[in-house]
Amino acid sequence: MTRLVYISGEMVPEHEAKISIFDSAIMVADTVTESTRTFHKTPFKLDEHIARLYRSMKLTHINPQMTPEQLKKITLDVLAANLSNYEDHQDCWIVHNISRGLSVPGADPTKQLGAATVMIFTQLMDLRSWANFYREGCHAVTPMSRMVPSQSLDPRIKNRSRLPYTMAEMEVKLVDPLAQSVILDLDGHVAENKGGNIFAVINGVLKTPTTVNCLAGVSRATALELAQKLGIPTQETVLLPYDLATADEVFFTSTPYCIMPATKFNGGVVGDGKIGPVTKRLLAAWSELVGIDIVQQALAQIN
Ligand SMILES: Cc1ncc(COP(=O)(O)O)c(C=O)c1O
Numbered sequence: 001m002t003r004l005v006y007i008s009g010e011m012v013p014e015h016e017a018k019i020s021i022f023d024s025a026i027m028v029a030d031t032v033t034e035s036t037r038t039f040h041k042t043p044f045k046l047d048e049h050i051a052r053l054y055r056s057m058k059l060t061h062i063n064p065q066m067t068p069e070q071l072k073k074i075t076l077d078v079l080a081a082n083l084s085n086y087e088d089h090q091d092c093w094i095v096h097n098i099s100r101g102l103s104v105p106g107a108d109p110t111k112q113l114g115a116a117t118v119m120i121f122t123q124l125m126d127l128r129s130w131a132n133f134y135r136e137g138c139h140a141v142t143p144m145s146r147m148v149p150s151q152s153l154d155p156r157i158k159n160r161s162r163l164p165y166t167m168a169e170m171e172v173k174l175v176d177p178l179a180q181s182v183i184l185d186l187d188g189h190v191a192e193n194k195g196g197n198i199f200a201v202i203n204g205v206l207k208t209p210t211t212v213n214c215l216a217g218v219s220r221a222t223a224l225e226l227a228q229k230l231g232i233p234t235q236e237t238v239l240l241p242y243d244l245a246t247a248d249e250v251f252f253t254s255t256p257y258c259i260m261p262a263t264k265f266n267g268g269v270v271g272d273g274k275i276g277p278v279t280k281r282l283l284a285a286w287s288e289l290v291g292i293d294i295v296q297q298a299l300a301q302i303n
Contacts, residue, residue: 004081006074006120011081014121023117025099028109031160032056034096036075037125037255039290041083043094044255046072048218053096056157062100064116071096075120082122089300091125091292093256097160127298130257134283134295137263137275140198140250141179142241143171147191147213155192156216165194180252180262182244185213190239192217196254199223200239200247201278207243210236219253226285232278241266249276258286258294 007017024030033056036049043049050068057064064071079094086092097119100112107113130138145168147155165183172179182198185191190198192214199208199220206227208220227234244250248271250262259282261275287293 001082001084003085003121004078006078006118008115008118011078017119019099019117019119020102022102022104023099024101024103024109025097025117025160027103027105029159029161029163030060030062030103030109031097031099032060032062033098033158033160035255036094036096038079038091038094039292039294041079041086041091043075043079044290045218045222046075046094048221049096050075052156052158052216052218053098056159057098059154059157060100060159061110061112062098062116063112064098064118066118071118078120079122085122086124089297091297092122093125094120094122096120125256126301127256128301130260131298131302133257133260133262134275134298137261137270137273138252139176139179139264139267140182140244140252140262140270141172141175141266142182142184143168145171145183147183147185149186150213155214156211158215162194169194180260182241182265184241188240189213190241190244193252193254196252196257196260197223198239198244199251199253200244201249201276202243202247204233206232206234206278207237207239208234209239217253217255219255219258222286222289223253223259223282226282226289227278230281230285232281244270247271249279251279251282257298259283 002013005017034049034053099117101116168181168183172181197217197220244265250270252260261279
């Protein structure tokens, strides 16, 4: 069945969804965003994603002209309209992109001249590029580009102005085509990945940067909640590359893969080079929480 997408008030086949070349999404990359995933075709923490989206819109003064409840209803309608596109064992993303709408060159770019452009679509949860990392761990690498400082743009505003993240990811992939970025802030503190948060297990404590320099990831919060339930001490703190290089375990968190273990950092081995016990316990707890073996679901896509 053709995918149906939502664009500014209408649900249409994807080839009919069009935006103007003058949309602020293109003119100034002036778009806030969310990516939610399903487990068993049910959205995971959709309320938290919508709440974060509305916080991003409050800060950027983008007015979607609908309430969070209305947006949630439309989101669930888009999912329902597309569910038959996915097989029983498959899940999907639900993506929200909301731009300020038409931008007229020369006008004050901070003004929303008309309706915001609200775009919502689903997409197959394709886990193939991460799946093998559940078996072997990935290579975490620090790029030469640093985070846009929080003093310039608060990283908690989840937005589509992605060039800095793309540059950072490109730089690490020049070092190792399968590398995943560990972007540092201007002080050299570990911040985040281009699409994920970063954790280290150090002397039995699960540590992650504070949200001073990274997105308040929904998966980050889930990992912290699960650790607390399992009795694993947690700490939000400053981490340096030294801490990752000497950690017992390192992993990333993000909506699609939930937890992605890293067994190498900047060419060196993390811990004993194998996926560690805390990472495994958290992956198991996450699978239990959502009623799906998340590792098997990903591995099934590459086996
Ligand atoms: C820059 C950045 N950091 C972290 C994350 C992880 O956030 P979440 O766990 O809510 O997916 C994302 C997600 O896309 C991101 O874009």
